Amino acid sequence: MTWNRHHILSLADFTPEEYNTVLQTAASFKEVLSRRTKKVPSLQGQVVTNLFFEPSTRTRSSFEIAAKRLSADILNFAASSSSLTKGETILDTAKTYLALGTDIMVIRHRESGVPQAIAAEMDRLGKRVGVLNAGDGQHEHPSQALLDLFTICTLLNPDAPKCELLAGKKIAIVGDILHSRVARSNIWSLTASGAEVHLAAPPTLLPPEFAQYVGSAERLKIHWEIEPALDKADFVMTLRLQKERMSQHLLPSLREYHQLFGMTRDRLRLCQPDVKILHPGPVNRGVEISSDLMDDPAFSLISEQVTSGVAVRMALLYLMGSSSKIGGTG
Known part of the structure; x- marks a missing residue:
């Protein structure tokens, strides 16, 4: 090397x-x-x-x-x-x-x-x-994206993690993408590894021109509803709502955000049966992800990320x- x-x-x-x-x-x-x-x-x-x-x-x-x-x-x-x-x-x-x-x-x-x-x-x-x-x-946020990549690749092959393992995998990134440095770095690493990346957020947190901000990628898709992003997803990355970076009211309420974009057990049914959930932390419990799902080791990789x-x-x-x-x- x-x-x-x-x-x-x-x-x-x-x-x-x-x-x-x-x-x-x-x-x-x-x-x-x-x-x-x-x-x-x-x-x-x-x-x-x-x-x-x-x-x-x-x-x-x-x-x-x-x-x-x-x-x-x-x-x-x-x-x-x-x-x-x-x-x-x-x-x-x-x-x-x-x-x-x-x-x-x-x-x-x-x-x-x-x-x-x-x-x-x-x-x-x-x-x-x-x-x-x-x-x-x-x-x-390069090191966060690299640890996310390592977490996923180690799960796929603990003995020989490599980026080629993500070829053809569908990864959904859900949340405050507009303000997220983590999302930008993950988009670079995941698309370079051959993954198909689907972004999902309200239009106020995911403007149509977002792809131009990070460099238009062939394997990058944008959704303003969560369901198509989760459909048969192998991994879901949820992002924190960065209220400290919001200069204006971009959401009606946190409750409504959770109803429309929060990760819950019901929404997991849209994904692959062995789907795994990631979050860079800190987590707003009950907003980006339900508490029971966050603490469930069968689905959550949050502790492994740390x-x-x-x-x-x-x-x-x-x-x-x-x-x-x-x-x-x-």
């Missing part, structure tokens, strides 16, 4: 070979996580800085434990207690952590393009610092750390 990508900012230009490298590397780290001693010295001596400019529980904790399992030194940044409150710019904050010896920056920000701007500044300065996008605005996230983020940090040593590009 080879890896020449120095930054991980978007999945738009990922190749099937790169997806498979991540999946195979994550599979090896998942095995490490099952051991009594869950630590390896892969990034010993390297510094991973988590620059999270917006609140996060799962993603930040997942990256932190992933870096610790790789024996990296970790620096954590919190915007509310930082010099940003005194007027320092984001780029100056990044340069401060660069001066502290950071090798990899994991960046999350509510505005699109911030990780790209920091990566460009590191490149301009000629520094071999890798930048990993942990979610930026309504743009992308566990997979550590292995996948270990893989990404390891690959980026290895790239910085050999002088990878991109």
Whole structure:
């Protein structure tokens, strides 16, 4: 396996070979996580800085434990207690952590393009610092889509997860697609893997021109009713209603949304008998998905997603750390 990508900012230009490298590397780290001693010295001596400019529980904790399992030194940044409150710019904050010896920056920000701007500044300065996008605005969330891909492919073949396993599979993505960086990244990864992706949401959360936002894909279908998206679906990804990103009233009520687009046992009957449900979290119980379905291990992969996230983020940090040593590009 080879890896020449120095930054991980978007999945738009990922190749099937790169997806498979991540999946195979994550599979090896998942095995490490099952051991009594869950630590390896892969990034010993390297510094991973988590620059999270917006609140996060799962993603930040997942990256932190992933870096610790790789024996990296970790620096954590919190915007509310930082010099940003005194007027320092984001780029100056990044340069401060660069001066502290950071090798990899994991960046999350509510505005699109911030990780790209920091990566460009590191490149301009000629520094071999890798930048990993942990979610930026309504743009992308690469590591979430990769852990979703790993969760699904591991279910299909635990011994040899690879993206080709999704060829011909029907995957429905349901929910607040307009505001979802997770949906955008998943569209790239799933269509590149050969899956048929069906998007379903109210028109206010899934405008007709949405396909143009992510690049028109042959295997991408749009529905404003949930039933055709679920028809014979192999997997269903439900998305959180991101009320904090909505600048206007786009839904009559949460109750009506659940009635029309919420995942329930009755709606599962439209899908394949062995359908599985995913959700990036946090979940609004009784809105995007019924509580009983969320907690049912026969259908729900939500807990597996969280566990997979550590292995996948270990893989990404390891690959980026290895790239910085050999002088990878991109």
